[in-house]
Amino acid sequence: xxxxxxxxxxxxxxxxxxxxxxxxxxxxxxxxxxxxxxxxxxxxxxxxxxxxxxxxxxxxxxxxxxxxxxxxxxxxxxxxxxxxxxxxxxxxxxxxxxxxxxxxxxxxxxxxxxxxxxxxxxxxxxxxxxxxxxxxxxxxxxxxxxxxxxxxxxxxxxxxxxxxxxxxxxxxxxxxxxxxxxxxxxxxxxxxxxxxxxxxxxxxxxxxxxxxxxxxxxxxxxxxxxxxxx
Numbered sequence: 001x002x003x004x005x006x007x008x009x010x011x012x013x014x015x016x017x018x019x020x021x022x023x024x025x026x027x028x029x030x031x032x033x034x035x036x037x038x039x040x041x042x043x044x045x046x047x048x049x050x051x052x053x054x055x056x057x058x059x060x061x062x063x064x065x066x067x068x069x070x071x072x073x074x075x076x077x078x079x080x081x082x083x084x085x086x087x088x089x090x091x092x093x094x095x096x097x098x099x100x101x102x103x104x105x106x107x108x109x110x111x112x113x114x115x116x117x118x119x120x121x122x123x124x125x126x127x128x129x130x131x132x133x134x135x136x137x138x139x140x141x142x143x144x145x146x147x148x149x150x151x152x153x154x155x156x157x158x159x160x161x162x163x164x165x166x167x168x169x170x171x172x173x174x175x176x177x178x179x180x181x182x183x184x185x186x187x188x189x190x191x192x193x194x195x196x197x198x199x200x201x202x203x204x205x206x207x208x209x210x211x212x213x214x215x216x217x218x219x220x221x222x223x224x225x226x227x228x229x230x
């Protein structure tokens with residue numbers, strides 16, 4: 001799964017990288033992005049224009065009776081996107097990109113869980129595959145646009161920490177994923193893990209486990225002989 005990630009590339013740079021229009025107030029760098037926060041996401045309009053906008057992490061299907069389901073839908077398994085009622089319509093019509101500088105996973109150790117920061121080995125921005133939905137609150141009619149991060153089986157780098165990881169798209173796959181005209185049945189080749197060589201990782205402070213901690217020190221490598229990189 002993916003329950004925390006880092007996103008500190010400025011929105012202007014995200015827009016330039018993805019050829020998108022900026023339609024977001026700068027939410028500031030997020031070194032400990034967590035569910036229910038508003039975060040940058042790239043969507044494609046029917047006209048073909050790409051837009052960077054802020055959506056809330058935790059999918060709210062249009063049929064949801066209330067907002068409580070969002071915390072349970074922060075991730076969507078790639079293997080069942082076309083089948084699950086919570087995701088199948090969004091998979092057909094509302095795919096998005098979640099830009100991330102890296103993400104966190106935890107290794108089990110005798111003295112507790114040790115977090116690792118996982119990022120592109122070349123320092124580039126990662127493109128997580130995502131889905132989005134629009135939900136209207138019955139009480140006041142307010143619309144909430146929300147997203148979920150698609151996950152797949154872990155590659156060799158991540159597998160020692162967890163059996164799942166975000167679905168990371170190659171640059172050439174982004175256009176296919178974003179295009180609402182793309183047939184979901186033809187996207188199967190995109191749903192596997194990225195190559196091991198694309199990622200690097202290192203142990204980081206356990207302070208990342210507390211969502212109130214949000215500074216750049218969270219991604220700094222620590223010197224800890226008991227937490228060797230797997």
